[in-house]
C-alpha cells in the first residue's frame with residue numbers, strides 16, 4: 001500500500017503554519033495554527049479534523065513542500081471521521097466505481113482525458129483540439145480519484161489511482177492532456193506525494209490551450225469582455241498553473257478585474273460544503289462569491305471546472321452573469337462558437 | 342352469442358364493438374404476471390345511456406362485464422377472468438366542468454390523467470389534480486376505483502378521498518348519483534353531510550357499478566416546485582426521518598425508495614422530498630426547513646442530502662417515467678408490484694422482506710413507498726422487474742408477490758389493488774363480521790355477480 005510522504009520535521013520548524021493560518025473556514029492565532037498542525041502530524045485529535053471544509057487550499061498555502069490537506073485526510077480516515085454523511089460518502093465511492101462503462105477513442109500517443117465529465121468531450125472539439133479530439137478517454141477507469149479526498153477516503157485514492165495509471169499506460173499513451181485540473185493535480189501532486197510513478201508525460205490543458213491560441217493568433221478576434229473567474233478547488237493542487245488563465249485571457253482580449261476572492265483568496269464553488277458543513281456555510285460562501293463577482297461589473301463568469309460550472313451556472317445567470325467555460329471562450333474568440341448572450 | 346353482438350352494435354354502433362380474436366387478444370391480458378383470459382366482446386360506449394343499456398343487456402343475459410380504463414393496474418384487474426364483455430371506457434373522455442373557485446372538476450368515467458393535466462395547464466393554470474405516476478393514458482375513474490395515490494396524496498390523502506361526487510351505473514342498469522350532485526347541480530361533496538355512499542364504489546375495483554362521471558378536488562398549482570433527496574444507509578432511521586419531515590406540514594410529496602441498481606443507489610434508502618411555492622423565497626424557506634428538520638441525522642453523519650443536479654429533470658417529471666424504465670432492466674419489459682398500505686414504522690421490516698424475496702427468487706427489485714396523509718400511512722411498493730419472454734422468471738416473480746402479500750397481511754397491512762388471489766387471502770384474514778357486511782353490499786348491488794366477476798367474490 002502506498003503511504004503519504006510527509007516531512008514532519010519541516011512542519012516542526014515551520015515559522016508560520018500558513019496552511020492553517022490562511023484557511024478561510026477556520027480562524028487561528030499564529031501559535032495555535034502551528035500547534036494544531038503539530039497535533040495532526042503527531043496523529044492526535046485536532047479541531048481541524050472536525051472542521052476542515054476540504055477546500056484544498058492549504059496545499060497551496062504551504063510553501064514548504066508538505067501536503068497538509070492530504071495529511072488531514074489521512075488522519076481523519078485513521079480516526080474513522082466522516083466529513084460528509086456516510087451514505088453520501090459511500091454513494092460517491094459507488095458512483096465512481098470502475099464498472100467497465102468507459103469510452104476510449106482512437107488513441108494515439110497523445111491523448112486527452114475527459115475524466116468522468118462527459119461535458120468535456122463535447123467541449124474539446126474544433127480547430128483547437130483538431131489533432132487530439134479523437135484520441136480521448138472517458139470514464140471511471142480513467143478518472144482521477146481526487147474527489148474522495150473531500151470525503152477523507154484516502155484509501156480509495158490509494159487503491160484506485162494506481163489502477164487508473166495502469167489503465168492509461170496500457171493504452172500506450174505517451175502524453176496525456178488533462179482537461180480537468182483535478183486530473184492534472186492528481187497525477188502531478190497526489191501521485192508523487194504517495195510515491196506513485198506516472199510513466200507518461202502530463203500536459204495541463206491550459207498550457208495546451210495557450211500554445212494553440214498562440215498558433216491560431218491570426219484567427220483571434222478580441223472579445224472585449226469582462227469576466228470574473230471561478231477558480232476551482234483542484235487548482236490549489238497546481239498553483240503554479242494559475243497564471244495561465246490571465247495569459248489566455250490577455251491573448252483573446254478579455255479583461256479580468258481584480259476582486260476580493262481571487263488568486264490565493266479564491267472561494268471554491270462550495271457545493272461539496274453542503275453535505276460536509278450544511279447549507280448555511282455553502283449558501284454563505286456562494287453568496288459572498290457571487291456578490292463579489294457582480295461588484296466587479298463582469299459580464300461573464302468564467303469557469304475552468306465543469307463541475308463548478310454545473311453548480312453555479314444558474315446562480316450566476318440569475319445575478320446577470322453569463323456562465324462560460326474557458327475552452328468555449330477561446331472557441332468563441334476564433335469564431336468557432338457563437339458568443340453567449 | 343351473435344344476437345348479443347348485434348344488440349351491442351345497436352347500442353354503440355358498428356365501430357364501438359368487436360369480437361375479432363386479434364382485438365380480443367389485447368383485451369385478454371395486462372402487463373403483469375397473471376395468465377391471460379379472453380373476453381367474448383369488447384365494447385366502447387360513448388355515453389352514460391349506452392353504458393346503461395349495455396349493463397341492462399348483460400344483466401338480462403347474465404354476462405360478465407368488466408369496466409376498463411387504461412388497463413395498467415398491473416394486477417390483472419381488467420383481465421376478464423370469466424369472459425363476457427370488457428367495457429372499454431376510453432371514449433367517455435370529456436371534461437365536463439371545472440369550478441375554479443370551488444376547486445373541483447367533473448369528468449367522464451374514461452377521462453385520462455394526461456388529458457386532464459393538459460387541460461388544466463391550458464385553461465386553469467392555477468389548479469392541479471393529484472396526478473399518479475402511472476402512464477398518462479390511465480384513467481381517473483379507474484384510479485379512484487382502486488384507491489390510487491398521486492402527487493398530492495401526501496398532503497390530502499388517497500385520490501379516492503378527493504372524490505366530490507359520482508355518477509354510477511349500477512349492476513341493474515339504474516343510474517345513481519352520489520353526494521351533492523344527487524341534490525343539485527354542484528359536485529362539491531361525495532358524502533358529508535349525507536351518509537357517505539361513495540364507499541359502495543370506491544375501492545371495489547368495478548365490482549359494484551360503473552363510474553360514468555366523477556367530481557374530484559383540484560388544488561392550488563404553485564408557480565415553483567422543487568425537490569431534495571435525503572439518503573441514509575440506516576433503514577431503521579427511515580420512520581423517524583419521515584416523522585420529522587411530515588411534522589413540517591409543508592411538503593407536497595414524499596417518496597422513499599431503494600434499489601440495488603445502478604450502483605450509485607446501492608446500499609442507501611432515498612427520500613425524495615417535493616415542495617412547492619409561489620416565490621423563490623418560499624421555496625428557499627421550505628428547503629431550509631427540510632434540512633433543519635433532520636439536522637440531528639446530518640450531524641451524526643447517518644443521513645445526508647444528495648447533489649441531484651444530474652437527476653433533477655427525471656425527479657421533477659410528472660408522471661415519472663423512470664419507474665417504467667425500471668421494467669426494462671432485465672429486458673423484456675415486465676414489471677409488477679405489490680403495494681400494501683402500511684404504517685411508516687414498519688418500513689424497515691418491509692424493506693428487509695423485499696431484499697429477502699429478491700434473493701430467494703433471484704429477481705431484480707426496486708421499492709418505492711409514497712407517504713399518505715402526512716404520514717398516517719404509506720404505500721410500500723414491492724416491485725419486481727422481469728423478462729416477459731422468460732416464463733420461469735415470471736413464475737418466480739408471481740411467487741415472490743404472493744409471499745409479499747402474505748407478509749403484508751401478517752404485518753397488519755392492507756394489500757393495495759390486490760389481484761384476485763390476494764383478495765381471497767385478504768378476505769380469509771378479515772374479521773368475519775366485516776366480511777359479512779361486504780357480502781351484504783355486494784349481494785344487494787350485484788345479485789347476479791356479473792360485475793368484474795372473480796374480483797371481490799365475497800359471496
Ligand SMILES: Cc1cc2nc3c(=O)[nH]c(=O)nc-3n(C[C@H](O)[C@H](O)[C@H](O)COP(=O)(O)OP(=O)(O)OC[C@H]3O[C@@H](n4cnc5c(N)ncnc54)[C@H](O)[C@@H]3O)c2cc1C
Nearest residue numbers: 410411412413414418473474475480483484489490547552
Ligand atoms: C409505471 C407505473 C406507475 C404507476 N404509478 C402509480 C401511482 O403513482 N399511483 C397509482 O395510484 N397507481 C399507479 N400505477 C398503477 C395504475 O396504473 C394506476 O393505479 C392507474 O390509475 C390505473 O388506471 P387504469 O385506467 O389503467 O386502470 P384499469 O387497469 O383499466 O382498471 C383498474 C380497476 O378499475 C376498474 N375500473 C376501470 N374503470 C372503471 C370505471 N369507470 N368504473 C368502475 N370501475 C372501473 C377496473 O375494472 C379495474 O378493477 C402505476 C402503474 C405503472 C405501470
Ligand code: SF4
Nearest residue numbers: 011014018019062068
Ligand atoms: S504543512 Fe506546511 S505550512 Fe503547514 S505547518 Fe507544515 S510546513 Fe508549515
Ligand code: SF4
Nearest residue numbers: 023052053055056058
Ligand atoms: S482544506 Fe481548506 S478548509 Fe481544510 S484546512 Fe485546508 S484550507 Fe482549511
